[in-house]
Amino acid sequence: MQNNKKKAVVLLSGGIDSSTTAVYAIDEGFDIYAVTFFYGQKHSVEIDFVKKLCDCLKIDKRLIINIPAEIFSSSSLSSASGIEVPKNSDLESAGDIPSTYVPGRNILFLSYALSFAESIDARDIFIGANAVDYSGYPDCRPEFIDAFQAMANIGTKAGVSGDPFRINAPLLKLKKSEIIKLGVKLGLDYSLTHSCYDPDGNGSSCGKCDSCKIRMKGFKEAGVPDPTKYVKSR
Amino acid sequence: MQNNKKKAVVLLSGGIDSSTTAVYAIDEGFDIYAVTFFYGQKHSVEIDFVKKLCDCLKIDKRLIINIPAEIFSSSSLSSASGIEVPKNSDLESAGDIPSTYVPGRNILFLSYALSFAESIDARDIFIGANAVDYSGYPDCRPEFIDAFQAMANIGTKAGVSGDPFRINAPLLKLKKSEIIKLGVKLGLDYSLTHSCYDPDGNGSSCGKCDSCKIRMKGFKEAGVPDPTKYVKSR
Numbered sequence: 001m002q003n004n005k006k007k008a009v010v011l012l013s014g015g016i017d018s019s020t021t022a023v024y025a026i027d028e029g030f031d032i033y034a035v036t037f038f039y040g041q042k043h044s045v046e047i048d049f050v051k052k053l054c055d056c057l058k059i060d061k062r063l064i065i066n067i068p069a070e071i072f073s074s075s076s077l078s079s080a081s082g083i084e085v086p087k088n089s090d091l092e093s094a095g096d097i098p099s100t101y102v103p104g105r106n107i108l109f110l111s112y113a114l115s116f117a118e119s120i121d122a123r124d125i126f127i128g129a130n131a132v133d134y135s136g137y138p139d140c141r142p143e144f145i146d147a148f149q150a151m152a153n154i155g156t157k158a159g160v161s162g163d164p165f166r167i168n169a170p171l172l173k174l175k176k177s178e179i180i181k182l183g184v185k186l187g188l189d190y191s192l193t194h195s196c197y198d199p200d201g202n203g204s205s206c207g208k209c210d211s212c213k214i215r216m217k218g219f220k221e222a223g224v225p226d227p228t229k230y231v232k233s234r
Numbered sequence: 235m236q237n238n239k240k241k242a243v244v245l246l247s248g249g250i251d252s253s254t255t256a257v258y259a260i261d262e263g264f265d266i267y268a269v270t271f272f273y274g275q276k277h278s279v280e281i282d283f284v285k286k287l288c289d290c291l292k293i294d295k296r297l298i299i300n301i302p303a304e305i306f307s308s309s310s311l312s313s314a315s316g317i318e319v320p321k322n323s324d325l326e327s328a329g330d331i332p333s334t335y336v337p338g339r340n341i342l343f344l345s346y347a348l349s350f351a352e353s354i355d356a357r358d359i360f361i362g363a364n365a366v367d368y369s370g371y372p373d374c375r376p377e378f379i380d381a382f383q384a385m386a387n388i389g390t391k392a393g394v395s396g397d398p399f400r401i402n403a404p405l406l407k408l409k410k411s412e413i414i415k416l417g418v419k420l421g422l423d424y425s426l427t428h429s430c431y432d433p434d435g436n437g438s439s440c441g442k443c444d445s446c447k448i449r450m451k452g453f454k455e456a457g458v459p460d461p462t463k464y465v466k467s468r
Contacts, residue, residue, distance in 0.1 A: 065302060071346060074353040097391045103352030104345060107389050111338060111345040112305060118337035119308040139389040147385040154381045155341050155373040157331050 005031035007122035008168075009113040012036050012053070014046030016215060017128030017171055019053055019193045020183040024170050025126045026057060027186050033061045033120065035113055039102075040069030040079045045203045049194040056192055065112060075102040077197055085198040087208035097136050100197060100210065106139035107148065114152050114165060123158065129169045133176035133218060135210050145169045176218030184224055191227035204231045239265035241356035242402075243347045246270050246287070248280030250449060251362030251405055253287055253427045254417040258404050259360045260291060261420050267295045267354060269347055273336075274303030274313045279437045283428040290426055299346060309336040311431055319432040321442040331370050334431060334444065340373035341382065348386050348399060357392065363403045367410035367452060369444050379403045410452030418458055425461035438465045 008030035012018045025032060036050045047064065054062055069080035076083035076099040083099055106129060113125045129140040138144060149167040153159030171179050183190065195215040196205030205212050207230040219226035242264035246252045259266055270284045281298065288296055303314035310317035310333035317333055340363060347359045363374040372378060383401040387393030405413050417424065429449040430439035439446050441464040453460035 063302065063304060065305075066300070068297065068299060070297060070353070071299075071349045072353060074355075097395075101391050102349075104349035104386070104390050107386065108342075108345040108349050111342040115305045115336075115338035115342050119304070119306060121308075138391060138394045141388075144385070144389040147381075147388045151378070151381040151385040152338070152341065154375075155378040156338050157335050157372060160372045161331075 003031055005029060006124065007031050007033060007117075007120060008124040008126055009033045009035055009117045009120075009122055010126040011109050011113055011128065012050045013128070014049035014053070014194045015128070015211075016176070016179060016183070016190065016193050016195060016218065017130050019128075019190075020179050020186075020188060021126050021128035021171060022053070022057060022059070023183060023186040023188045025168070030124060032057075032059045033063070033116065033122065034059050035063045035065065035109075035116060037065050037067055037109060037112075039067040039072050041077050042079050042085065043077070043194070043197050043199055045199050046194045048203075049192060053192045056189065063116065067108070071108070072102045072105065076100050077102055085209050087198075087206065089210060097138065098210065100135060101137055104139065106137075106144070110148055110167065114156065117165065118156055118158055123163065124166050124168055126168045126170070128171055130171045130174065130176070130179065132174060133214050135214075142169075142172055145172065175221070176214055177221035180218050180222040180224050184222075190224075195228070200231055204229045206231060237265055239263060240358065241265050241267060241351075241354060242358040242360055243267045243269055243351045243354075243356055244360040245343050245347055245362065246284045247362070248283035248287070248428045249362070249445075250410070250413060250417070250424065250427050250429060250452065251364050253362075253424075254413050254420075254422060255360050255362040255405060256287070256291060256293070257417060257420040257422045259402070264358060266291075266293045267350065267356065268293050268297070269343075269350060270296070270298045271301055271343060271346075272298060273301040273306050275311050276313050276319065277311070277428070277431050277433055279433050280428045282437075283426060287426045290423065297350065301342070305342070306336045306339065310334050311336055319443050321432075321440065323444060331372065332444065334369060335371055338373070340371075340378070344382055344401065348390065351399065352390055352392055357397065358400050358402055360402045360404070362405055364405045364408065364410070364413065366408060367448050369448075376406055379406065409455070410448055411455035414452050414456040414458050418456075424458075429462070434465055438463045440465060
């Protein structure tokens, strides 16, 4: 049977945002090609969550791409950095970009998605970037998404041929609680997602890093039970 | 001894343009970090030329990055494509982008260079893109370089912190013969470079693909002997 659905490349990291974006894209009627990255992140357990989620959502077109750890070595998320993931920082004190910033991460991830999309003749790329409940990363803001899309349509054959790419970031302006409510509405099981930057050896979440804190706050505000397994000491 | 030179990440492919760009960047006083890609290209022999060139130029900081062949599978340069590299096409008949176009290649390559540059605290990236004697690829034009640089400075910590990246493309507006003359002036030995898209099993150049034709024309117009080993039947 011919599949007449429009193809979309979806960046999947195993977290709340990208997982919600995937169910959103499925709900919009797209045929999903998932792309995930191993880059020496301390929380590489997230890749196991991507696999479980893809199994559950019946996404069988999946690519897992290895990026050498040297590329992101200045981030505290990288096992190559020798820097500890910050804990118990004050989420409300906006301003500085934290050490968990990964240099040009979404630029590199979107570039992979773009080349893959053009190769398979897809024009839609989905990314779970979010500029509300986030850590202040520059590559999660609307102006970045706009700049990347503009650049993509200047630097590709499809773009200059009048058949442009769309960088879809449907969660960009939602609060974390709104994202969770949307996912619940679309039937997403959040026990298949992982957020912690610094899980223990059993994959339990620390409950203290920015990503855990944003996650906990999101579930609380959404009035949805948090299915996450946190370490007991928190 | 402390190295006080400014760092630069240089994309090196083994061809005339990127090799000339490397000697140019060295001549400008930069400390070079070379980045090269294996992406299932039929002419992966070019990577051997990069190694020889780096040995000769004493560039010891080198990264060779593997990109899965699926990412660029629609290009005739990819061994995953099943498409033959076109031969004996008419270089003068501009217009269509040829099948040797690799989807979003310079976007992905520059994105790697950008993340690596931010990780090692470099702000200069060099690429041998050239918009004069080229094959009409959209990601070799000045407007693409400008768009990438603008996007990079919106999507990175350094960029938004007022310490922007520079995408240097010093050959952008030179003819191939002018590039060769520049390289000869800077002491580059072009026998350490490779251009052919479809070399034979011994690494000899076909003399018939666009890249060979542009190379041969360049040496002829520059009045410089072409050191390339071409297959005898051409």
